[in-house]
Amino acid sequence: MTTTRWAVLGPGVISGDFATGLRDSRHGVLHAVGSSDRDRAAAFAAERGAAASGTYDEILSRDDVDAVYIGTVHTTHADLAIRALDAGKAVLCEKPITPTAAETDRVLAAAARSGRPFVEAFKQRFGPFAELLRGLIADRELGEPLSLVAAFGYDQSPRTGRAFDPALAGGAILDVGCYPASLAVEVARLAGWGDAPASFGEVDAQWVNGVDADTTARLTIGRLAVELRTAVIREMPGSAVIRCTDGDIVMPDAWGSRTESPSSLILRRGAEESVVTVPVVQPMGAEADAVSLALAEGRVEAPEMTWADSAAIARLCSGWLDAARAAARD
Structure with a gap:
């Protein structure tokens, strides 16, 4: 090549x-x-x-x-x-x-x-871990996906720079909240709800220096219940849990880093747990x-990151931002 x-x-x-x-x-x-x-x-x-x-x-x-x-x-x-x-x-x-x-x-x-x-x-869409997750959901290893809870946040101090500049589209959702949003879009598509719009329910939001600094959103995509959490003013575990009809897919490290992809997840069936490990790659x-x-x-x-998914992530993040603004005004 x-x-x-x-x-x-x-x-x-x-x-x-x-x-x-x-x-x-x-x-x-x-x-x-x-x-x-x-x-x-x-x-x-x-x-x-x-x-x-x-x-x-x-x-x-x-x-x-x-x-x-x-x-x-x-x-x-x-x-x-x-x-x-x-x-x-x-x-x-x-x-x-x-x-x-x-x-x-x-x-x-x-x-x-x-x-x-x-x-x-x-x-996080590229490499063995991403392939493993897609396969587990697509093959219904633990049945139908019912819900997703995903988080990604960090504490930036001082509250300055790009992440806190409205003119540069700062804020938590576009900086790191888009990672949980990306996972929600992918799980919904694999669950058969790829064409369903996101319907927002309860949204909590704190704004700092004109940007969304800490927000949690509860929404549905088709029949998939989703809870997304993100922040740039407090640390959050970079984790995700997909609850299915026959058990849970638990990802203690869902996003990896800029140098290493995630390496393992947990399959939980009732009281039984099994850890599945895959090779690590340089994700970039x-x-x-x-x-x-x-x-x-x-x-x-690229099949890992299609244009349809990119468009859906953009719509989901835009909707989340709108809901966060409304919640902050309230």
């Missing part, structure tokens, strides 16, 4: 993590770095061993770039993704694609017009390989 020549757009912290993960990929290498600041791009490229650097437009105009990773702030994703797709590049866009469902639909429409691969970078490298495989096989989507 031909090696994918990657460019990073946005030489920030998460792009550094992607460049590290790319070293563990099977099919990709870091070739170029783009930034609004040419000096920052050059420094990142020199540190990471990339051959080229420059402005966004300079990098996107290069014939020796096959795919780009977008690691900039949420509010810039749409413009960069569309410019990259129009330039004929495959795109791996850091989650969320955009802060709104409407903008996400605009990016996905551009991807469809371009005929190039486009993948949203939800790292696995994301990159999903794009490389799509390129090699002439596909525009």
Whole structure:
């Protein structure tokens, strides 16, 4: 298979993590770095061993770039993704694609017009753990899924920076709450409720500095009962539990890290528990390989993270944000 020549757009912290993960990929290498600041791009490229650097437009105009990773702030994703797709590049866009469902639909429409691969970078969707979970649900190992409880939160102090900046689409839901939302969308689809809209019930929300800082939402997707929790002002276990008709799937570590995918889950049948363990992979490298495989096989989507799921996650997060705003006003 031909090696994918990657460019990073946005030489920030998460792009550094992607460049590290790319070293563990099977099919990709870091070739170029783009930034609004040419000096920052050059420094990142020199540190990471990339051959080229420059402005966004300079990098996107290069014939020796096959795919780009977008690691900039949420509010810039749409413009960069569309410019990259129009330039004929495959795109791996850091989650969320955009802060709104409407903008996400605009990016996905551009991807469809371009005929190039486009993948949203939800790292927990790639690798052996994700495959195990999908198989357990699809094969009804513990019967029909009935409910999901999932959480992801951390305590950022001081309450400043991107996560607390409304102008940069800060807040817990778009920063880390989208991970539980992504799982809810996937479980609902595998349970047969992929086309059902989310119906929100009770929502609790605390706002800090103009952003959703701590929120819990209870909702249904079809007949799947869902509870989502997220915060940027308190630590939460990165866990999830899927309750099924014949037992529970317990994930003490549902999301993994930027360097290691989750490795194990618990199957609980009444008083009996069994632990299932799978190999760990570098999840950001696995994301990159999903794009490389799509390129090699002439596909525009990765089965692990379809455009339909991306659109559904964007709708769910937008609905959660609206409900959180209403709850905060009350």
